[in-house]
Amino acid sequence: MKKILKNIEERINKNLSSKVYCRQWRDSIVLEGEVDNWNQVIKAGKIAAGKGFKGVVNKIQVKDLIIPPINKPMLRDYALQGKRVDVLIIGGGVIGSAIGRELAKYNISTLLVEKEDDVAFHASSRNDGMIHPGIASKPGSKKGYYNVKGNRMYTKIAEELDVEFKRRGNIILYEKSLMKILAPIVYNRAKKLGVEGVTHVPLKELRELEPNITERAAGGFSFPTTGILSPYKITVAFAENAVMNGLELSLNTIVESMEVQNNKIEWINTNRGKVYPAIVINAAGVYSDKIAEMAGDEFFTIHPRKGEILILDKKKGNLFNRVLAMPSISEKSGNTKGGGLVKTIDDNILAGPDAYEQPLREDYSSNRENIDGVINKHLPLVKGLGKEDIITYFSGIRAATYEEEFIVEKSEYIHNLIHAAGIQSPGLASAPAIAEDITGIAIELLSKFKKVYRKVDFNPIRKGIPELAKLSFEERSEIIKNRPDYGIIICRCEEISKGEIIDVLNSPIKVNSLDAIKRRVRTGMGRCQGGFCTPLITEIISEQSNISPIEVTKKGRKSNILVSETKTPWKEDTNGTV
Structure with missing residues (x-):
């Protein structure tokens, strides 16, 4: 490995005209030094990747670049002080939430901590909602395996969780007619990956399927297993169903440090107290490498894409x-x-x-x-x-590693740590499959010191909030008859009623920010982008959550909608004057 390290170091310095040093730590390569810009950091990391090391730990600094610290919750209390749980999940994105639901199927105690005021706050609400077919992944890769398996699982999961899901299919277009000769290669790749139903679409058929397609298109390849859903709604649904089945969710909770003794995490310090978990699952997205570093298991670096x-x-x-x-x-x-x-x-x-x-x-x-x-x-x-x-x-922002591969495994050095890290695209499509395997690892570890079995009373069904805009006139009338608040339209663009907003505020996961409501019922997502409905939603949140309108935020922390009252309510005195 010394020769490989030397060759990598020489190649990096030749390409960057800088002084970068390479060393081995455990089975990974560590890069250190200083360069002029961020592109050089990325270039160095890519040169080091794929050279036989487990991962690339990139500690190269950029001259004069100041990276701000992680955004932390403002809350600080002792709500979790001394808490003992079988499993602690760090991260409330689609991966952490899906894992939480899988673990809720067992007779164990599970705590999921998320530093924001809601689940699906970051990457899980900032993507296109596409359930990829899996053709883009490298055959034999974890990405390919989990993508194809997860894609197949979504039909049942979406039905159980009452989340709308459609297999719209997708067509990869090509511009030159000669590209159709690639068909055997595409079919062979699909076979290796397990992607089903792939066909070549000649130009005439393409025009019939999609009449408005560009004149540049000469044909395409069809992938009918491609699905579409709302990424934030499925994340919320995973988390809600987990909470319904016993998972404890602690929002506004950040992991600040860990105590590791004899290669085992003994406790975790949060802004809400010290937690004692038997098993820790790292599903912290773009901060998953920082969690690994806290635990003394730093073998990869996330570079935000x-x-x-x-x-x-x-x-x-x-x-x-x-x-x-x-x-x-x-x-x-x-x-x-x-x-x-x-x-x-x-x-x-x-x-x-x-x-x-x-x-x-x-x-x-x-x-x-x-x-x-x-x-x-x-x-x-x-x-x-x-x-x-x-x-x-x-x-x-995608949580990419330099190896460009998912990390789904138990730690090789920390006995009670499991990683679900480096989960970039196609992470949404892969989530249920990753959750199954991570849960399997956790149950195997827990079974060494406690009897673990599946619950007989696990309820996989979660009923979503009725979507008024998608109901027939008769269905709307019936709901409004029983729930008059459903007859009051708050968001005109998306036809969202007051009843839907009230149901969000009384759902299994208690939230009270505008964006949290938006993630559940799409308020403010229309043409006016909340210009009309924001004051009305603020008022409903205030009333239902029993807080002042000034306390209502857009997305937690200091994102308050209102700053202060500009007028005080007028009162009529006993003499009838104002």
């Missing part, structure tokens, strides 16, 4: 039916599937995402140059789409 997505108006949702993409040749060797056009479960159109590296893990600002790139690349794929159809845009 950002992407922008545009949201287009529902009125153009009838222009196509499938997920459409036309990747360029250069993207085939890159670390992105290239993005495309996605018709969401709610009939909006999403365009993107693109992908680029950045050092900040929670920076969701948008970049004009990248947005223009998404517009110019994807909107021309369908005739009739234009800039005027864009409602808004957002960005998301």
Whole structure:
């Protein structure tokens, strides 16, 4: 390995014209030194990847770059002080929530901690909701295995959790007719990965399936197993069903440090007290490497990969039916599937995402140059789409490792630590399959010192909130008859009623921010982006949660909607004057 280390170090320094040092720690390679910019950090990490080491730990610093600390909850109390649990899950994204639901099937105590005021706060609400077929993954990879297996599981899971799911299918377009000769290669790859139903679509058939497709398209390949759902709704559903079955969820709770003795995590310090878990599951997304470092098991580094997505108006949702993409040749060797056009479960159109590296893990600002790139690349794929159809845009950050592979395993050095880390795209599609395997590892470890068995009373069914906008006139009338609040429309764009908002505030997971309500019933997601309904929702939250309107936030912490009262209520005195 010394020779390999030396060769990697020489190659990095030759490419970067900097001084970077390489060393081995356990089975991983560690990079140290200082460079001029973040792109050089990424380049060094990629050079070191795939050279036979378990992972790349990239500690290279950028001159004059200051990375802000992690955003922490403002809450500090002792609600969890001294708590003992069989399993502690760190992270309330789709992976942590899906794991929580799987663990809730057993006679064990499980605590899930999430540093934000709701689940699905970060990557799990900042993606296109596509359940990928699995064709983009490398055959034999964990990504490929979990993607295909997870894709198959969603039909049953979505039905159990009452989350709308459609297998819209997708077509990968090509521009040159000669590309059809790739069909045998595509079929062979699909066979190796287990992707079913793949077919070549000649131009004539393509025009019949998607009449508004660009004239540039010469044909395509169809992947009918591709699905679409709401990524934040499925995450909420996983978490709610887990809570219904005994999981304890602690929001606004961050892991601050750990005590490790004899290669075992003894306790974990949080802002809400000290917790004593038998098993710890690391599902902390872009901070999963920091959790591994706390535990003394740092063998990988997360480098945040950002992407922008545009949201287009529902009125153009009838222009196509499938997920459409036309990747360029250069993207085939890159670390992105290239993005495309996605018709969401709610009939909006999403365009993107693109992908680029950045050092900040929670920076969701948008970049004009990248947005223009998404517009110019994807909107021309369908005739009739234009800039005027864009409602808004957002960005998301993927938790990429330098090996570009999922980490789904128990720690080799810390006896009671399990990693579900480096879960970038296709993480949403892979979530239920990853959850099954992580749960299997946890149960195996727990069974060494306690009797573990499946609950006979586990209830896999979770009933969602009725979606008034999707009901027939008769169904609406019946609900309004029994629940008059369902007859009061609060969000005009999405036709969301007061009754739906009240049901959110009384659901198994107690939340009271505007974005938390948005993730459940889509308030504020229409053309006006909350311009009309925000004051009304703020008032409902205040009334239902028994808090002042000034305390209502958009997304927790200091994101208060109102700053102070500008007027005091007038009162009539005993003489009848004001």
